[in-house]
Amino acid sequence: xxxxxxxxxxxxxxxxxxxxxxxxxxxxxxxxxxxxxxxxxxxxxxxxxxxxxxxxxxxxxxxxxxxxxxxxxxxxxxxxxxxxxxxxxxxxxxxxxxxxxxxxxxxxxxxxxxxxxxxxxxxxxxxxxxxxxxxxxxxxxxxxxxxxxxxxxxxxxxxxxxxxxxxxxxxxxxxxxxxxxxxxxxxxxxxxxxxxxxxxxxxxxxxxxxxxxxxxxxxxxxxxxxxxxxxxxxxxxxxxxxxxxxxxxxxxxxxxxxxxxxxxxxxxxxxxxxxxxxxxxxxxxxxxxxxxxxxxxxxxxxxxxx
Ligand SMILES: NCc1[nH]cc(CCC(=O)O)c1CC(=O)O
Numbered sequence: 001x002x003x004x005x006x007x008x009x010x011x012x013x014x015x016x017x018x019x020x021x022x023x024x025x026x027x028x029x030x031x032x033x034x035x036x037x038x039x040x041x042x043x044x045x046x047x048x049x050x051x052x053x054x055x056x057x058x059x060x061x062x063x064x065x066x067x068x069x070x071x072x073x074x075x076x077x078x079x080x081x082x083x084x085x086x087x088x089x090x091x092x093x094x095x096x097x098x099x100x101x102x103x104x105x106x107x108x109x110x111x112x113x114x115x116x117x118x119x120x121x122x123x124x125x126x127x128x129x130x131x132x133x134x135x136x137x138x139x140x141x142x143x144x145x146x147x148x149x150x151x152x153x154x155x156x157x158x159x160x161x162x163x164x165x166x167x168x169x170x171x172x173x174x175x176x177x178x179x180x181x182x183x184x185x186x187x188x189x190x191x192x193x194x195x196x197x198x199x200x201x202x203x204x205x206x207x208x209x210x211x212x213x214x215x216x217x218x219x220x221x222x223x224x225x226x227x228x229x230x231x232x233x234x235x236x237x238x239x240x241x242x243x244x245x246x247x248x249x250x251x252x253x254x255x256x257x258x259x260x261x262x263x264x265x266x267x268x269x270x271x272x273x274x275x276x277x278x279x280x281x282x283x284x285x286x287x288x289x290x291x292x293x294x295x296x297x298x299x300x301x302x303x304x305x306x
Contacts, residue, residue: 004032005208008063008072011037012149013175018197019076021096025215038066064090067201073208074201079193079224080168082200084232091203093212095221100169101195101245103130106157106182107164114138124157124165128262132241133188134166135264150175170195189243189258192227196220219248222279229283230257234290235299244283253279257286259295262305268295 005026009019019035026033039062063075064087079095086092105111105123113119121138124146125131131143144162146153150171157165168191169184201208227244234242241260246253256271268290274282291299 002032003207004034005074005211006034006036006072008036008038008066008075010059010063011039014078014150014171015076017174018078018096021197022074022076022094022199022212022215025094025096026211029211029214031211036066036072038062038072064200070202073205074199074212077198077200079196079198079228080191082193082198084228086200089203090200091209092198093201093209094199094216095224096197096199096215097217098220098223099195099197100173101190102169103185103188103190103194104167104169104172104179104182105164105185106154106167106172106179108157108162108181110181111164111183113163121163122161124153124160124162127166127191129191129241129243129260130166130188132260132262132264133243133258136260136267137187137264139264150177154179168194189256190245192231192242192244193224194245196224198224222253222276223247226253226255226279226283227257229281230255230287231283233284233287234259234295235302240302244286246279246283248276251276253282255279255282255286257283257290259290259298261298262302266298268293268298 007019007023009015023033023035059081060077060083063077066072067075068089074093113121121141122144123134123141124144126145126147134141134143146156146165148156150167153165153167154177166185172178199212201212223246226246230244231242241262242258244257246255253274253276257269259268260266270286270289272282272286
């Protein structure tokens with residue numbers, strides 16, 4: 001095995017951690033590898049909220065281009081940042097075993113304000129999904145934009161007069177940040193594929209596809225495929241107030257999905273179960289159910305707001 005597999009990664013601490021997981025798997029199988037850092041547009045512009053940039057795949061585009069231009073052989077992404085339709089010529093090669101899936105609120109001093117009905121809390125997030133879900137539960141709160149990588153966001157939270165900010169538990173854990181002042185938002189259904197890492201490669205690259213197939217984690221691949229089918233059927237975008245979570249227990253797939261209007265005032269949810277061999281379409285079916293219940297109108301509203 002003389003060929004060196006070039007693994008492309010963004011330069012953030014989180015991206016590097018994820019790329020190292022893929023690297024470790026390949027090395028364990030006896031492959032020779034090299035990590036190639038690539039700058040991404042999502043890392044550069046810290047001011048404009050993601051929904052204003054409006055570009056699908058902002059975090060993944062530069063790596064995908066490097067892949068198509070043959071500068072790298074494998075791109076490693078957070079699967080939740082990957083558009084549901086992969087760029088032409090690029091194929092999913094492996095999904096790693098899922099890490100923590102939930103979102104956390106990192107607060108300043110104590111979280112008692114969440115129990116005070118009249119209090120107008122200032123909560124920071126640039127995720128349209130988190131904003132919508134938060135406003136649905138706490139309509140009186142104010143949401144502030146907060147962009148950048150996890151470290152940048154934590155520092156900004158410390159500097160600003162905000163009560164708290166929302167983070168993916170996986171993102172914090174992977175860069176070894178465990179804030180004592182945080183609570184898990186068990187009521188907040190996560191983004192489709194949150195906590196999962198994907199390796200993609202060129203679709204004709206049988207050498208890399210085979211190398212990656214060996215560490216694909218089938219249950220995570222199935223769960224995230226279902227969650228992403230739900231997202232794709234409803235909307236197809238990656239910065240929408242759509243949440244989904246599937247998990248497998250005793251050969252049964254359990255699925256939950258939600259669609260929220262941008263201000264949290266309208267809300268649709270569904271859940272279903274299926275045997276592992278009959279589960280392929282449950283994300284699609286769940287999305288069709290929500291569209292039929294009136295979700296189509298909310299989807300149109302979200303599209304028009306962009
Ligand atoms: N959108 C940015 C992003 N993409 C992946 C993660 C963390 C890892 C994950 O959620 O899978 C994060 C940070 C966050 O949402 O707080």
